Amino acid sequence: MNVIDLLRAAGPMLWVLLALSVYVVYLSAARAQALSRLGADARTLIERARAVTAESGPAAALAEVDRAAHPSPAAQVLRAGLARADRGPEAAQSAMQSALLAEDARLYAGLGALGTAAQVGPLLGLLGTVIGMVRSFLVFSQTTNPTPAQLGTGISEALINTAAGLVVAIIAYVCRNALRLKADRLALQAEQVREDLPGWLTRPAPVTRPAMPAAPLPEVALNFGGAR
Template identity: 80%
Template sequence: MSPLDLLRAAGPLLWVLLALSLYVVYLTAMRIQAMRRLGQDASALIERARAITAESGPAAALAEVDRSAHPAPAVQVLRAGLHRADRGPDAAVSAMQSALLAEDSRLYAGLSALSTAAQVAPLLGLLGTVIGMVRSFLVFSQTSAPTPAQLATGISEALVNTAAGLVVAIIAYVARNALRARADRIATQAERVREDLPGWLTPRLAAAHVPTPVVSLPPRPEVSLSFDGAHR
């Protein structure tokens, strides 16, 4: 039996697995392209923004970040913090936290679908295996002495679906883990920016709010009243 005959004998579940494999490959390719764009190194821009913040303030650093148009999540978090820097470190941290959540949704998009495909593909292969074995046993019910060719149809369906389900699951599982590791590295740089930016702003805010010296007045003389000389 040729490989083409095996594929034909595998039944309709094989076409479902083939469609699932095409979806996994397409989603993996799209996420690799997105990770390549989002994973551009932003260390030089972050250091430049830190220096500008120390020298000219958050507004100048924000203008520099906007001019760069860098797509990295760390830069988006930095932009959100600098935009709210004039309201204090707490407002900047809150804005950066919101931006970090939005960037996480971009980084980890599609990974849950790959995880689902890695779990469903073996189950579909197992279902095809059961259907193939049922077909093989039906041959015994129809004839007392089945030929190898009659048994081969159900057995080939079982084995081909099992192999196809495992192959799709392995591809989806490996792709999901590799993409997640890449997303974790990118998210770490964004979290580091969220932790470092309040330290950039603290010296400038402290210099802008120098306390006014309090002039102490000399103590007033105490006046005591005595009633010892009162008339009896």
Template identity: 40%
Template sequence: MLEIIQSGGWMMVPIIICSILALGITVERFWTLRSVQIAPRDLLARVWGWMKNHQLDSARIKELRASSPLGRVLAAGLMNSRHGRQIMKESIEEVASHEIHEMERYLNALGTVAAVAPLMGLLGTVFGMIQVFSEIMAQGTGQANVLAGGISEALITTAAGLIVGIPALIAHRSLQRRVDELVVFMEQEAIKLVDVLQGDREVADSSEDAK
């Protein structure tokens, strides 16, 4: 493996750096974007229980805010519910915007790696072919080992760029899809909360939906 990397030339260094970066981001985001950590399915049902039992006080709201991103969104709505539907929705949207930004952290970097790694491989290919033609001009076509070295460098960097870029692209699409699903769920839970607190929906029905 080390010999292959060395044969690829200096362009293998940034490609390897990209692979480490992509792996780190992928593992960290898949671990962070677990639904149980971002948007627990039973969280809204717990809020309904607090409301029915008249336990929804500042301590509960503080606990809710510290629990998860969805908890912070719901807490923002609860804290501003007495100001009317519009203010409540605006406060929820403001907090949700920040939470979505946090959920999408590093995804742009992962997408950049997915796009750049194959281009780095292509650049390595160009350098390898330049080397081949330079040797041809200097020594003719008699030095087969020199020509093979340049062609090998070209092929190795191309393959390495694709090996890094393809999984990075798949991971980026998968993570973006996961973020979208979490955002939709959080929006649905927030709408249920607004409807209940503003009198457009019964708590019992919403509690059943949240289960």
């Protein structure tokens, strides 16, 4: 049996499963590309911003982050916090929380659809299985002594759809978990920036010792009267 015969024997439900598999592959590839673009390591930028904040203040650190134009979620959260740092740590914390929510939506976009595909795939395969078994039982009602070829049509449809549904579910499940692990790693780095930045802003300034007053010069008495 070639591929054409296999498609014909599987019935119409297989076409639905093929369309779902194409969607799963496309969505997985698109999300992998997006996460790869966002996944540049931001640790060097974070440490540089920390040093600049300690030396020159949050405004200089914000200029450094803007100049780097880093695409990672951690850099976006860091930029949001430094932009509100002049209003105090509480304002910076609120701005970073809003930025973190926006970055989470960007990181986990599409993962819910992959989870739905992983659940729907076996159900569609089961529906194709039921349709194939119904077709096989109809052969008994229409024919007194059905041949193996007549029964095999419905059974083939049932088994092919079952296998196709499981394949789609496995692909969707594996891709979703792999993408979620990468998104969790990026979100954790952004979360750490949100926790650390208020500490940078409230760090006390270095204490400088006051200059010691100069010791007074000894008074010298001058006698211009001459010796007696």
